[in-house]
Structures are given as structure tokens and as C-alpha cells.
Amino acid sequence: MYFLANGDELGVAVAVLPADHGRKVVGRVVLDYESRCLRRKRLSTEGGATFVVDLPQTVSLDPGAAFALADGTAIAVTEAHEPVLRITGDLPRLAWHIGNRHCPCEIGPDHLVIRADPVLEDMLRRLGATLARGFAPFRPEGGAYGHGRTFGHSH
Known part of the structure; x- marks a missing residue:
């Protein structure tokens, strides 16, 4: 109660x-x-x-x-609208590096979106990404074994 x-x-x-x-x-x-x-x-x-x-x-x-x-x-x-980075460039390569850091990522047909993070921003620029800062609702991709977020690797 x-x-x-x-x-x-x-x-x-x-x-x-x-x-x-x-x-x-x-x-x-x-x-x-x-x-x-x-x-x-x-x-x-x-x-x-x-x-x-x-x-x-x-x-x-x-x-x-x-x-x-x-x-x-x-x-x-x-x-809420929150600080995000819109990413364009070699998307498969950039997505791999983002995923390798277990960073939630929104995937569009011609861009990626992550929450603004200065360390990731620096890494992505070094990898040749084009970045645009903005404010928008952040709606990252859900996990492969369920809807919404995944909670751990117990799948």
C-alpha cells in the first residue's frame, strides 16, 4: 500500500x-x-x-x-526537447562506433541522432562525421529483442 x-x-x-x-x-x-x-x-x-x-x-x-x-x-x-547531435557521413561506420560505446542512437534514413556529448562529438568529428547541434525529443532505437529500451544483456 x-x-x-x-x-x-x-x-x-x-x-x-x-x-x-x-x-x-x-x-x-x-x-x-x-x-x-x-x-x-x-x-x-x-x-x-x-x-x-x-x-x-x-x-x-x-x-x-x-x-x-x-x-x-x-x-x-x-x-522534452533536449540537446542532441544530428550526424551525417559514413553512417554504417559511425553507427558502429556509437554502438560500440553503448550509446543510445536514433537512426534515420540519412542521419543518426544522439544526445549531445562532447566526448562523442570529438570522436565523431575525428571519424569524419558532419554534426549539427539542435534541440529535439530524443527517440533512440529500441533493443533487438524487445520494444523500447533493453535492460541489460540477458537476452
């Missing part, structure tokens, strides 16, 4: 809903890539209302997901 602390006025989120959930939305949280992987945490909506996420297992939230509150309403999840 979970006891609410003073200020958790929206209650407890007990499940994650897909984008087409159809529930009444009573708030919105904006989460970066790291924050979209969670099990138990206190969060605040854009309007300042607080709630507790208490899920049975760790999840990686997909674009458009929402938290299901115990009262039947929902909190929408929006992806």
Missing part, C-alpha cells in the same frame, strides 16, 4: 496507457529521455499538481503515452 504525502493531490499513477487511451486528461508532464524510464517516482505536472508513479515494473514510455491514475483519469506524457 502507498500512502500519499501532503501535496500529492492527483493521487497515484498505477499503469501506463497508449496514445489512444480515451481517458480524461487532467494534466501533462514533460520528460526527457532519461526520465521516460521509470517505475516509482513523484512527478509534477506543468500546472504544478503532483502525483506519484507506482508501477509494477520499470517501463520505457513510448511517444504519446499517458499515466493512468487510480480515479480513472490520465496524465499525458510529452517528450
Whole structure:
């Protein structure tokens, strides 16, 4: 059982809903890539209302997901814009080097995207990559043995 602390006025989120959930939305949280992987945490909506996420297992939230509150309403999840690097060049070679460092990577037809990192930026420039800094939601490729993120190498 979970006891609410003073200020958790929206209650407890007990499940994650897909984008087409159809529930009444009573708030919105904006989460970066790291924050979209969670099990138990206190969060605040854009309007300042607080709630507790208490899920049975760790999840990686997909674009458009929402938290299901115990009262039947929902909190929408929006992806934060965060510092990213857009990479072009010899993509197979560059992707190999990024993957060799276990760095999450978004893969497009003519580019790669990683979270901004000065060490990786230097390495990629030395490998001949063309880089463009920007701010965007970061949506890296999921693991080969499941959807979303992979949690370890137990596959």
C-alpha cells in the first residue's frame, strides 16, 4: 500500500496507457529521455499538481503515452526537447562506433541522432562525421529483442 504525502493531490499513477487511451486528461508532464524510464517516482505536472508513479515494473514510455491514475483519469506524457547531435557521413561506420560505446542512437534514413556529448562529438568529428547541434525529443532505437529500451544483456 502507498500512502500519499501532503501535496500529492492527483493521487497515484498505477499503469501506463497508449496514445489512444480515451481517458480524461487532467494534466501533462514533460520528460526527457532519461526520465521516460521509470517505475516509482513523484512527478509534477506543468500546472504544478503532483502525483506519484507506482508501477509494477520499470517501463520505457513510448511517444504519446499517458499515466493512468487510480480515479480513472490520465496524465499525458510529452517528450522534452533536449540537446542532441544530428550526424551525417559514413553512417554504417559511425553507427558502429556509437554502438560500440553503448550509446543510445536514433537512426534515420540519412542521419543518426544522439544526445549531445562532447566526448562523442570529438570522436565523431575525428571519424569524419558532419554534426549539427539542435534541440529535439530524443527517440533512440529500441533493443533487438524487445520494444523500447533493453535492460541489460540477458537476452
